[in-house]
Amino acid sequence: MSRTLDLAARLSHTLDQWVERCCVILLAVLVVTVWTGILARYVLPWNLTFTEEMARYLMIWVALLAISMGICRRQHVGMLVLFDRLPALLQRVLALSFDLIGIAFFAVMFFYSLTYVERGFSQSTMIFGVPKGYPYLILPIASGVACLQLALSALKDMKRTSPQPALERT
Template identity: 50%
Template sequence: MSEFAVKAKRASHRLNRVVEVACVVLLVLLVFDVWLGIVSRYLIPLPLTFTEELARYLMIWMALLAISCGIVHREHIGVEFLFVRMPASTRRFLAIAFDVLSFVFFFILFWYGLGFAEKGFSRVTMIYAMPKGYAFSAVPAAAAIAAIQIALNGISDALAARAPQSTGAMSVGGELD
């Protein structure tokens, strides 16, 4: 694997580490928020109405950010049955084609997500009375991170010494040295 491909894979893993930590923090906050909602509803009669809305927004951010984690580890949907039966040159072409198509999809999602988030700033949430644009910003943010991860994986796919053997986890582009 070329030096540039190794640097791309390392950058991908560093970015993924940041996203994984963010997802864990969001998950901990989500669990605490849901626990607080249950306690305030059934054990202590406190009128804490914000917990349901906060849980919704935490879950949206966490789920959308986790997409890029699946991309890094190649744990997205792949057509393994056909892919492994192709010759090596075709597998390399298909891996790069999948990367290009995925990048285009996430770039379009990012582009239109910007408008979606911008329009959300003119609407407010029911409980917090804060602009919904903050919650809607998860779409372009997650799409941008996913597009970056796909581009970094695409560099590894294109410059790998050998063609990928499968579409499964850590198979395309080789292991990180």
């Protein structure tokens, strides 16, 4: 059982590193895109209308991918004032319950987002003219990764002797 929990921790960490790298790259492209749009609008005589649409989609991609990073590091929003005062066994049960609820939520989101992506391929973006299914692909990707990270984090928590507050987790 210990080998399985160690494997889950390593897999979670590796997945988190890849998602973090993707977020950094997307965020860098977002910053360059926004600055290019600002320069094109106020400084240079360019007519670059694509920057606004591209920045919008990049921001959504970064925000949705970052959810799994917060899950892996246990830095998502939570109210620990009451949680910390509960007995350790009840803390573990509640933590596992919240993880299972999160897994169910992201699984439903994954399932319904597939239909949303499919419908998006029959529509085009305003400026780029590409099917909206491509930008919408982040919905099943992010919800699938979040679901996986929740499952792996729940396994990692099983290894701990007592649940730790979110700010102290690594």
